[in-house]
Structures are given as structure tokens and as C-alpha cells.
Amino acid sequence: MVDRAETPLNRRRFLSAAGLAGAGLATGALPSRAAEPDAAITDVQDWNRYLGEGVQAHPYGSPSKYEKNVVRRDVEWLTASRESSVNFTPLHALDGNVTPSGLAFERHHGGIADIDPAKHRLMIHGLVDKPLVFTMDDLKRFPGRVHKLYFLECAANSGMEWRGAQLNGCQFTHGMIHNVWYTGVSLRSLLEQAGVKTNAKWLLAEGGDASMMTRSIPLQKALDDCIIAWGMNGEALRPEQGYPVRLVVPGWEGNMWIKWLRRLELGDEPWQAREETSKYTDLLADGRSRRFTYIMDAKSVVTNPSPQAPLLHKGPNVLSGIAWSGRGRIERVDVSLDGGRNWRTARLEGPVLSRSMTRFYVDFDWDGRELLVQSRAMDETGYVQPTKNELRAVRGVNSIYHNNGVQTWFVHKNGETENVEIS
Amino acid sequence: MVDRAETPLNRRRFLSAAGLAGAGLATGALPSRAAEPDAAITDVQDWNRYLGEGVQAHPYGSPSKYEKNVVRRDVEWLTASRESSVNFTPLHALDGNVTPSGLAFERHHGGIADIDPAKHRLMIHGLVDKPLVFTMDDLKRFPGRVHKLYFLECAANSGMEWRGAQLNGCQFTHGMIHNVWYTGVSLRSLLEQAGVKTNAKWLLAEGGDASMMTRSIPLQKALDDCIIAWGMNGEALRPEQGYPVRLVVPGWEGNMWIKWLRRLELGDEPWQAREETSKYTDLLADGRSRRFTYIMDAKSVVTNPSPQAPLLHKGPNVLSGIAWSGRGRIERVDVSLDGGRNWRTARLEGPVLSRSMTRFYVDFDWDGRELLVQSRAMDETGYVQPTKNELRAVRGVNSIYHNNGVQTWFVHKNGETENVEIS
16 A cells, blocks of 8 residues: 555545556555456446346336445434334435435335325415415416426434434434435415415415424515425425425425415415424524524545445545535535644535535545544635534533534544544 | 416516505416315324334335335236236326436347346457456456446337327337436446457347347447447346346437347448348338438427326316437427417426436416427437427327427316327
């Protein structure tokens, strides 16, 4: 292995160094090996000797059997029942910025409603000129269809970490999030058709599942950028994401994105529903609560390396992670390998969109020493992701909501990685 | 129904007209109904009476049972065996511009290779300074990881239509295409490590499947924008898309995007492999052939309405479709409802990226008369998608490749839609 001190981190410099020094020496440090005949090559490359499976086996395709461990997972002790529970996105096994639909975080309060789209109706009523009911067909032929990529993050994402490092894997510390494309119509256009009365200030959204989930949404947000969505990543919404129709509330906490949406009521004050009073208010150290804390502030996490994706090799490695902000675009992500003493700016790859996950990479050489890996997001408003201790100083540790502090992973000399706190 | 002549097509004008005329009259023409108590509403909205399925039922999620008809399909008579066959993307049932992995077009010549990624190797040899072999781990920690969205279109897409309208559904006429995100490293960076000799002009890519698919690629393209990709839409490549690693050749015909990639050989001339001589050359009317016709020219198709997605309602409707070009970005898409006499410019929604599918919409009112629906794409080079007859005048009808002519759908008075030719 080439020692880190001798190895330029920049690939272009590295490659031209290789050109100067001769291929034998310098290219040996990039991940590859000389093409000598060896058992690994001559023995195993015989896939072509066997006719593979044909096309009709896969009218709707699935991942390879070798990827069977890349699945959503719950944490058994977290909830009392499967019907009111959580399945976490396997962030450590994903790349890019769009979450595959089959691996997208799910949270239910009464199980997955089983709704026939032909019979489903969405009603708009309350403080409107003309109450309206929409079939799914009505929605799909409404003028002004939109297609947008947004992150949905549960307010309780990283909630177990307020009191210290708890869960060993970014799937569990940060996996209550997904980032998918939505197809639908703007909520504003439907409300305009119903005619919102001038005294209306709030909107109640109600789900058709067994929990009859309800949340109050300020009218200003409803008229701004909310979407009534029936599509997800190009196809129909998945059942666990609200099939046949859900509310999309960009940048705001996931609980408000009512699934299996059946009713929108206009009113002049919030409804004080269970999920915005006893839940989703943030208990402070002095016993008071923050309420209506809707916006998800800027946050990031390194997904590789992480406890479920340790470092396997010395030499060149690719560090990767995701960043997002409920207030707009991600402007920059910095990464530290030494617990926040030194930072380098990561490369953002792929689309950088408002209120959408952004992927970042840092190429680095690992010489086998211990690392304290962190990332820190900055959004277009100038907001900088705080440390966990900075957050605790202001908010205490009573809440389980809105923990967007900097995550630290400790990489051991053998490459194993664990969730740690640093002071 | 409001007659089309009386109904402004523009939604904003429409809505302000509604405001002036009173809600009762004008909003009735937008898709919705008054919220009167009726059997459909009071009888069926009882989903909330039943506890739904819990989270562990879906570690890797699937579509709703109500979407069971949204699947890839083959055309049984098209190929002699399942192992050398085609499954078509259900374009009429999709939206946005990214194809869901489970619904992405597949084409195999020896079935789906079953490859253990831990044992797979990719070799680079031939006219290089230093032959190299890469494990999957080597590739995944190679510096400079990229993440890109590109369309892959089979050169034979729409190939049955050269001699006239054949297949009744855009899934079959245009479904040999998908548009997905790729994670990988640039082919250039791997070739730079191996050191390409100055006399090298071509590159052979070979697959590890039973057909040992091989194609020759000009070195200039290999060094330009090709990707060695292991990821697709955020997760691992699907088996039918070349798991664990494939070649991505942006804008060029799909057959060159070698799947199950195991070998790259540098040489000084093309290899004249079966798939670039007896196949994938374009037989002209005079018996000569065009060869090395790699680039997929600009093309588009209306996906809704189309034979598998007829018009169901008079009044407001959303026309939707996709456009793409192997030469760059889509600049504009025009749509005609009367067989090309009058055109209106469609609205492009979502990202408009180079050599990537672009989604377009046109809101229109349908009064129940017959329509001849067409779309015509223009790309950033100024190229305009030709009519089929313009293509035939130049290329004849002997080839099954590179048919990018304008598609016509005939909408009957009852909304049923069929594939037709117009002179």
C-alpha cells in the first residue's frame, strides 16, 4: 500500500503522476490488479456456459438474489405492533439521490389501507364556495399536471440519538427518509376550483386508513407548493405510500404528507389533532413545547463508510453520503475524517434540486488509521447543519423530533465502523 | 359538455372565467363533481374500518394489486425462444422521465446470466501499456464515481412499423426503451489507468452471458462519455440489465451497451462481430447497407392517449408523452390533434437532460370528435423528427433499425385509439 502522505488525493494529479513514474509503480495504487492468469479468473468466468432465464419470468422485475440483504428493516422493540410501525430505507446500500420505490421508508399508524382506486373519492369542503368531490380519473385529467422530486423525512428521524449514540447503522439513525418523484396536480389548482373563502386560514387533510390520520396545514403552504400525487417514481404510488393518492408537503415533516388522502377541509384555525398536539410537538428542557415545527432543517449523513458498510480496503476509497434541506437547495457539504478538526468540501453529483436529497462524494486514500467521519450540510439560505451538542444546548434532550445534528462514525483500524458521540 | 370552441384551453384563463361566471357553470367543466351525498361516496369510503397490513410484509415493496396489468410484455411471435427475446416497457402506464427498474425494457440473446458479483472480473487488455483486471470492489472504490440519467433505446424500436402500422400500443411500437440513473465510473478513467497505446482506435466490449455479446466501439466514444456502471436507479443493476456491471454508451443504440461486462479489448480496427455485420446494419432500398449507425436520432411518442390508454371522458384531458435524442437535449416538442395540419408546443415537465427522456404534457378539451394525434421532437442541434414517409423516401423499408418517424394515433368517437398511417 502506498502511504497516504505520498499519495495525492486528486485523481487527475494522480494519473499524471502515474504517467511520469511508469505504469508499474503508480497505477498499482489505484483499485485494480495486473491481468496475470490466476485461479480466480480462470476458474470462475464460466457464466457463458449456461443459458440464462428468459424474459417472461420477469413481467415485473426484482433485484438479484445476491442483493437479498438490501431491504427495508424495522427495529423490533421500537413499536408495539406491526400495523403501527416503521420500515427504514437501507441508505448504506443505495447511491444517487432517488430512493427506489421498493426500498422507501414506510410508517403506518393503522396498517396499509387496501383501497380500490375506482371507488376512492377525494372531497374538498368546509370554507369553500363550492364543495367538490374528485374521482381518481378526475384528478388524472385535471389541467396542469406536475412532476417533482422531493424528500420526505419523518420528524422523528434520528430521534433516538438525542440522548447519545444508540443505533448502529445509518439505515436506523437516518433511514426515516426517502426522495422520490411525484406525479400529480397542485393542491392550489384544486382549491381554486372549489373557491377558498376569505376567512379560511387552515386546511385539514385526512387519510382513509384505519388510523384516519389528520393534520392541519396552514393555507399559505397549501396554496404554495403542495401536490395531490397519484404517481411515484414514474408508476402508481405504492400501497404503503398512500395508494391511490397522497398529499405532498415539500420540505415539511413527513407526518403531514397524508396518505390514502380522502378529505380536505378548509377552516379558520388548526384542528389540534392528536398528531399535532400529543405527538409532533417538541418538548424542551424547561417543560414547555415547541409546536407547529413543520420545516425539516438542513441535514446530512455519510452513508459509506457507515456501520453497515465498513471500509474493506486500504488505499483508494470513495466516501459517499446524502444531504437535504426543507428550506431549499443544498449549497455545499463538507466532510471531516478527524472528528471535525479538518474539513474538505465534497463533490455534489447529480441534480441539486430544492427540498430534494443531494448526493455527495469524496475520494480519499485510507492508510489504515482510525477515522472519525462526519459531514456537514449548508443550504442556500446560509443555514449550517449544527453539531448534536449545539442542538442540545438549545433544545435539551426531551424531544424525539427534529434532530438534524452532525453524525459521527468511528472507523476502526480493521475498517469496522460504529456510531459514536464526540464532545 | 362544454363545446371545445367555447372553452379556452389555457387553465389560468379558464379559472378566471370560472370566477366571473359563477362556480356552478364554469367549474363544472373541470374534472370534479359537486359534493352531494351519493351512493358512490357513502357506500365505499369504509377503508378505515379495517386494520391494514403491517410493515414486515414488505421488506422489498411491490406495486398495488390493482396495478397488476402494469407489466412488461413480450410479443410471442417475435422471437423463437424466451432466452433470446424482448420484454417491452409499458410506456402508456408510466409518467415522468425515469423508468421504474421493474418495468424497464429487456432484451437478451442467451437469457439472463446468473453472475456472483464476488467472483466476477472485468479485464482490460489488447493495445494497452498494462493489462488490468478489476473486481467489483475495485470498481466501487475507484476515484471519480459518476451518477447519470440516460435513455437506452434498441435500434430496432419501432422497427416493425417501417412497412406500415403494425402493433397496437405504444408499449409495443416504442417500448424498447428505458431511461434510468446509472452509478459507475467513466470508462475513460479505467482506460487511462491501463494506458491506451497510440495505435489503438477501437474497443471491443464482451458480455459474460451465454451469447457472449460483443460490439466494437470507436475509441473516441469510449474516451468521451461511456460509463462502467454497477448501479441503476439508486440500487444494484437488475439481473436482466447486466448485473453486476454493464457498459453505458450514451445516445447510442442499446445493443452496444454490453451487459454482464467481462472484457474490454483495445485494437486498431473494428472486430466485425455478428451484431455489427449481419445484425445492426441498415439495409437500404438499393441493396446496400448503412453500417456503424450508432446514434439514436430525435424521436417522440404520445403515450396518453394511445391504444392501451384510450380517452375515457369528454371535456378536459391531459395528453402526455416522451421525447429523446441521442445528440443532446430535447429543445421542443410539438403536438398535433389533426394529423399534422395544426401544431401546438407542449409543456416540458421535469428535468431536460442531454440524451435522456423528456416528459411533455398538453392540456386539451375533447368534444368527442375523431382525432389524429401526433408528436414531433426537436433537439438542441436543430434536428426535427421526420415523418415516416420522409424516412422511407431516403431509407426504403428493408431495414428494421432506426425508425424514428412521427407516430400517429387515431382516436375514435368513443375514445378508443389505434395505430394508423396517414399519407
